[in-house]
Amino acid sequence: QVQLVQSGPDVKKAGTSVKVSCKASGFTFSASTMHWVRQGRGQRLEWIGWVVVGSGNTKSAQNFRERVTITRDMSTSTVYMELSSLRSDDTAVYYCAAERGGEGVFDLWGQGTVVTVSS
Amino acid sequence: DIQMTQSPSTLSASVGDRVTITCRASQSISRWLAWYQQKPGKAPNLLIYDVSSLNSGVPSRFSGSGSGTEFTLTIASLQPDDLATYYCQQYSVYPLTFGGGTKVEIK
Numbered sequence: 097q098v099q100l101v102q103s104g105p106d107v108k109k110a111g112t113s114v115k116v117s118c119k120a121s122g123f124t125f126s127a128s129t130m131h132w133v134r135q136g137r138g139q140r141l142e143w144i145g146w147v148v149v150g151s152g153n154t155k156s157a158q159n160f161r162e163r164v165t166i167t168r169d170m171s172t173s174t175v176y177m178e179l180s181s182l183r184s185d186d187t188a189v190y191y192c193a194a195e196r197g198g199e200g201v202f203d204l205w206g207q208g209t210v211v212t213v214s215s
Numbered sequence: 216d217i218q219m220t221q222s223p224s225t226l227s228a229s230v231g232d233r234v235t236i237t238c239r240a241s242q243s244i245s246r247w248l249a250w251y252q253q254k255p256g257k258a259p260n261l262l263i264y265d266v267s268s269l270n271s272g273v274p275s276r277f278s279g280s281g282s283g284t285e286f287t288l289t290i291a292s293l294q295p296d297d298l299a300t301y302y303c304q305q306y307s308v309y310p311l312t313f314g315g316g317t318k319v320e321i322k
Contacts, residue, residue: 140313140314140315140316141251141259141313142313143310143311143312143313155309157309157310159310191258191259197264198264198306200249200304200306201249201261201264201306202249202259202261202304203261203264205258206258207257208258
């Protein structure tokens, strides 16, 4: 079955870090680019960054560059997104999404992970 | 960053109506535009890419058009299953950016 399955919800204190996982199955993980996108309550979707699975190269949005680390484990077909120095406005649903065809097009999404940051 | 602006933010229409959503980019993005459908409590789902190419499995009542800075998503005959929020997204330059969304309600 072609799918992305993300880790469960998490509650963190401000100033700490969170690490969200996303396990891929049913497609050629090594040939994909995996993105992270978040959505605050009532907010638009916001692109965080990507990892090219085959090479491990990463790129992130300027807003997150100092705080985000995106990695992948090809042995388990899993991608990770770690966000540090959490603030209350990082409270959001975090999605992983696969780019399997055209660059920048998200044709497969995970179910989302709710991250709540409390002060 | 390229700003994506959608209108309207909400629309209410009857089953069978033709519905059009507009998306404007703050600078030219050629044809590097996608549309996503997000149903309540669910992840977004790719409808259209490259302005007008339908993703596999997407009903033919959905269509897209435009180029440069102005784009439209049209639902030819609105169905109850189309209750959702629709987002445009540009992938011309990084950072990738999304519109604010258009919530489609069924009258």
